[in-house]
Amino acid sequence: MAAPLETYQPHDTLANAASSTLQTTLVGAIIAGVQNTLTKQNVGARGIITRSGGIIALYAAVGATYQITKDSASNLREKDDLYSEAMAGFAGGSVVGIARRSMPMTLGAGVGFAVVMSAFRYTNGISGYRYMDADEDEVERKEALKKLRRRPLQETIEELGEGRGIYAPGWEERRRERLLAKYGIDVAAAQQTK
Structure with a gap:
């Protein structure tokens, strides 16, 4: 019997877009601040906005376009998969080309972002690709892998030997016998006298 399909939960496009825009705007402001710091002229603190405001706006536009496209595509298709990620990557990357006012840059950046973002989604990000069964419990899966x-x-004992926290059954008796044979010390008698 096939597992029941999970119902799609729509994304809140406006809330997600506002959050992503804020995050990418902050990243853009940090990059603009670094560029402002590295200039040879003394432009002052306002130079972040006056000289590098375009970078901040570009980052904000890319973040907003990406998130709105991703959530809208997912909501319209009622699927949250790598195709929505690819569409969003293309739209977000195209903003970079539009800012440069170049059609080849628009298409190239769009395709580049689409490939990178869909590959990132397909491989499950940093953690890597793993097929997840809907019925499989994560704890049970990890215990089975252990x-x-x-x-x-x-x-382990054959390769490393005993000691350092690795002891085979009967180790105490063998230790007592070795100490008695080598040094003449009876450990069992010494422990009883304490």
Whole structure:
């Protein structure tokens, strides 16, 4: 029997766009501040806005366009997948080309952003691609992976030897015998006298 399909939960486009715009505007302001600091002329603190205001506006426009396109495409298609990410990447990247007033740059940046963003989504970002079964519990999956990769204790002892927190069953008795044979110290008797 096939698992029931999850119903699509629409995204709040305006709230997400406002949040993304704010974040990308802040990133743009930081980059503008760094550029303002590295200029040879002393332009003052207002130079962030007067000289580098276009960078801040560009970052804000890219963030807003990307998020509005992504949420709108997802809401219209009622799917949140990498195709929505690719459409949003193309729209956001195109803003960079439009700012340069170049059609080749518009298309190139749009395609470049679309490829990067859809690949990032397909590979599940930094954590990497992993097919997730809807019925699979994350804790059970991790426990199964631990058991799959766990090595037998005897194999570990053969490679590393005993000590450093790795002890085979019967280690205390073998230790007592070695100490008695080598140094003549009976550990069991010494522990009883305490």
